[in-house]
Amino acid sequence: MITVETVCTLIAKKLGKKAADLTLDADTAFDSVGLSSxxxxxxxxxxxxxxxxxLDPSQAASVKTVGDLVNLIETTRAAGATT
Known part of the structure; x- marks a missing residue:
């Protein structure tokens, strides 16, 4: 299961030392933390x-926050769109 914490951990790894100054949670917008596309x-x-x-690429591209991404994954799973 993918959780908000899982996504936040991945963001922190990508940001490295910059993540120490950030509070990452479900409301964190990807563009607000300095991640490139x-x-x-x-x-x-x-x-x-x-x-x-x-994930549907157009839906994945519209994801703005950590919570949005987790919700999209869970919705996709519920629809039975697994690989």
Missing amino acids: LQIADIVYTIEDDAEVE
């Missing part, structure tokens, strides 16, 4: 692999 895509791909789901 490539870093965001890498996080999404990692989570897809970990959760064994394949």
Whole structure:
């Protein structure tokens, strides 16, 4: 199961030392923490692999917060769109 904490951990790894000054939670917007679009895509791909789901690319591109991403994964799983 992918949780908010899982996503926040991945963000912290991508940000390195910059993450120490941030509070990461479900309301954290990806663009507010300084992630590039490539870093965001890498996080999404990692989570897809970990959760064994394949997200719709247009829906994944519209994700703005950590909570949005977790909700999209859970909705995708519930719809039976697993890989």
